Amino acid sequence: MFIHNFKYAFKQMIRNKAAIIWTLIFPLALGSIMFLAFGNIYDSDHVFHTLNVAVVRDEENIYFEYLLDELSTGDDGSETLLNVEFLDRENAEKGTVNGDYDAVIYEGREITLGVTKSDIQQEIVRSIVEQYNKTVSMIGDVAKSNPAGIPAVISTLSDSVRGYASQETTTDGNTDMYTNYFYAIIAMSCLFGAYAACDFSEKLALAASELGKRRSIARCSKGLQAVSSFFAMWIVQLAVEIITIFYLKAIGVNLGDKILHMIPVVAAGAAVGIALGTLIGSVPVLSQGQKAGITTSVSLGLCVMADLCAEGIKDMVEHTVPILNRINPAVLISDSFYALNVFDTYERYFRNLILLTVIAVVFLAVSYIILRRDRGASI
Amino acid sequence: MQVFKLFFKILKANRILILIFVGVYAAILFGVIIPLQHEGTADTYLEQKCKFAIMDEDNSVLSRGLAESLGTVHENVEISSFDKETLQDELYNGNICTAVIIKSGFEDSFTRGDTEDYLTLYNVPTENKAMLFAGDVDEYLRYVSGYTAAGFSMNDACKAAGDLVGETADVRIITGSDLTHESVIQSYYKYLGWILILMVTSVITPILIALNDKKLRNRIECSSFHFSKVNGQILMASLLSGIGLVGIFTLLAKLYFGSALGGFRLALMSSNMLCYVIVALAIAFLISRITSNSMVINMVANVISLGMAFFCGIFVPYYLLGDGVQTVARFLPAYWYLNALNDIDGSFPEALPDIIQSFGLQLLFAAVIIVAAMVISNAVRESSSTGYSSTL
Numbered sequence: 001m002f003i004h005n006f007k008y009a010f011k012q013m014i015r016n017k018a019a020i021i022w023t024l025i026f027p028l029a030l031g032s033i034m035f036l037a038f039g040n041i042y043d044s045d046h047v048f049h050t051l052n053v054a055v056v057r058d059e060e061n062i063y064f065e066y067l068l069d070e071l072s073t074g075d076d077g078s079e080t081l082l083n084v085e086f087l088d089r090e091n092a093e094k095g096t097v098n099g100d101y102d103a104v105i106y107e108g109r110e111i112t113l114g115v116t117k118s119d120i121q122q123e124i125v126r127s128i129v130e131q132y133n134k135t136v137s138m139i140g141d142v143a144k145s146n147p148a149g150i151p152a153v154i155s156t157l158s159d160s161v162r163g164y165a166s167q168e169t170t171t172d173g174n175t176d177m178y179t180n181y182f183y184a185i186i187a188m189s190c191l192f193g194a195y196a197a198c199d200f201s202e203k204l205a206l207a208a209s210e211l212g213k214r215r216s217i218a219r220c221s222k223g224l225q226a227v228s229s230f231f232a233m234w235i236v237q238l239a240v241e242i243i244t245i246f247y248l249k250a251i252g253v254n255l256g257d258k259i260l261h262m263i264p265v266v267a268a269g270a271a272v273g274i275a276l277g278t279l280i281g282s283v284p285v286l287s288q289g290q291k292a293g294i295t296t297s298v299s300l301g302l303c304v305m306a307d308l309c310a311e312g313i314k315d316m317v318e319h320t321v322p323i324l325n326r327i328n329p330a331v332l333i334s335d336s337f338y339a340l341n342v343f344d345t346y347e348r349y350f351r352n353l354i355l356l357t358v359i360a361v362v363f364l365a366v367s368y369i370i371l372r373r374d375r376g377a378s379i
Numbered sequence: 380m381q382v383f384k385l386f387f388k389i390l391k392a393n394r395i396l397i398l399i400f401v402g403v404y405a406a407i408l409f410g411v412i413i414p415l416q417h418e419g420t421a422d423t424y425l426e427q428k429c430k431f432a433i434m435d436e437d438n439s440v441l442s443r444g445l446a447e448s449l450g451t452v453h454e455n456v457e458i459s460s461f462d463k464e465t466l467q468d469e470l471y472n473g474n475i476c477t478a479v480i481i482k483s484g485f486e487d488s489f490t491r492g493d494t495e496d497y498l499t500l501y502n503v504p505t506e507n508k509a510m511l512f513a514g515d516v517d518e519y520l521r522y523v524s525g526y527t528a529a530g531f532s533m534n535d536a537c538k539a540a541g542d543l544v545g546e547t548a549d550v551r552i553i554t555g556s557d558l559t560h561e562s563v564i565q566s567y568y569k570y571l572g573w574i575l576i577l578m579v580t581s582v583i584t585p586i587l588i589a590l591n592d593k594k595l596r597n598r599i600e601c602s603s604f605h606f607s608k609v610n611g612q613i614l615m616a617s618l619l620s621g622i623g624l625v626g627i628f629t630l631l632a633k634l635y636f637g638s639a640l641g642g643f644r645l646a647l648m649s650s651n652m653l654c655y656v657i658v659a660l661a662i663a664f665l666i667s668r669i670t671s672n673s674m675v676i677n678m679v680a681n682v683i684s685l686g687m688a689f690f691c692g693i694f695v696p697y698y699l700l701g702d703g704v705q706t707v708a709r710f711l712p713a714y715w716y717l718n719a720l721n722d723i724d725g726s727f728p729e730a731l732p733d734i735i736q737s738f739g740l741q742l743l744f745a746a747v748i749i750v751a752a753m754v755i756s757n758a759v760r761e762s763s764s765t766g767y768s769s770t771l
Binding site for chain 2: 046123133297
């Protein structure tokens, strides 16, 4: 009986071509749009690139020019800190307003800075200018208190161009926080499996449809019908998610190297989406429109909490009410991908996977109870 | 006014759904998104501070001086733990740009001239902020090193270096630059650019589908009711419900922002929202002519609303998007909605002609979408009358 039901549920699924097409279009189209929109933002805005600086020589300062020369000369073709161009005031400022330069340095006895915006690039240039001014100030200090110490200071400053600290990373994986948006879209696609499930579940509910009435008197338990439909929908949804992952990888989204490990996550995610739809669809007092509205609101709400539309929401919740992140399937899906992409261990990945499975089982169990209790007294 | 009344009868039947939508989206806006926004000022240079966490196992004069100096220039934050997983989470989420770990014996190693094993910075070394912070760590230690070489005691050297770190360079803002920062009110209206499309299409499309039902259409067509009258009443009812939606979100804004939002600015914000709602209604009309499948409606609504939100700078600041994307965005109504919003918030009243132009372009988009929907509608009707049905 299971096979029989499964076969027909599966046929029903794949014959609804519009639904299948849009289920697939949704993650693929949004993934492509997102990749076009901000596939390179991390590299262009967060990763360091040589800063273009216009220098206006109000008064020649050979020491500062020596520093500029040092900072704009790279070893063996490596990226330099600055790319310096000497210009007159008008062209320097015009070029900075047009975005050709990150800042203008006004060279004189004291060095000052002109900027068009307050950003990290400008802050780095400011830091260079300040370091020069402070070094001059320090030599002045020493000259006042202990003039004999000046050669030792200059010698120390020349020796200490090297870094004092060792720098270490916590991961060799992807550190691009914008990848979160792609994780959230995959999570959303998983949860949108709820639409199809909601529709199927309605067809099982006695009071909701004619088909539901016929199915209720059939010699097959509602549990069996629900489980067979669940598996049929799950297979289709899982196929969509696998296509999405491979598509995103193919267009160049950095999802890491553990692509195959992502499949159990989307399998559990798709199960949660379908279980959620089954649960919403099984509530007898709601109309079809209300069920669709609730499905949209719930899945969107959960995905917003997983950083779908703004960075930092998931983290804010983690620092205030962490339990919400443990029961939000969208966050669990997104966090599993993140954990796979940056950690060497699988502890967090498996924890999320288990939680997703538990959520799916709970949703299904509650739906089963609701569907079983429906005795048709209201008809 | 039969059709007009019928529209609102169906809308009334969906009142719970509308309440759910308004409730959920208002909760998302006011509970999650608005608290994450930061108010900025427009006319001064804002120092870019890096957030860092520090674990000082040395607790020496030098390590305390370093922590204090870094705290002056940047922002010292507490984190729950310094284990690798927590550090990775905090770095990834931008809560810190660097974690500083100073091991016991740091000051002695500094005197010996070899600190690398005692001072570790956990960061992403290629990132701008990490570079800036590492530069400031070196800067402080270099000053201390210079002062001690000049004969200062460690205490005096740390104090002198600390004083030096507090000095700042003169930064001036170049005239003609655009230093405007997005206000929280602007963020509220910006996110509505996503929510309004989603809400209008989810609520209005099913009503338009119901009114486009073949049997109902046939009954109306054989009555004395003229076809144009039917469409006119549907249009009026849609517009009125759109105005109602604008009213709800304007009221919510007024309740939340109070006196900060009012007068002509509020009127322009609401007019902009109304133009955008008309675009959303046009999209709802288009979807209703393409499909009647509720699942497809929701998918299309999400693809359009989220797609425009990503492309036009609702979710990610517009200036961060690539040149190509910015060019394409101009061909989307959300771009002109946001453009008008920026002008109202940043350069009103000088930009009034630009604001009106943005309103006009949104309405033009609505007209084009309606024409496209009517063409599709005719094509579908013709194909169904000849026996072919639309695949969607």
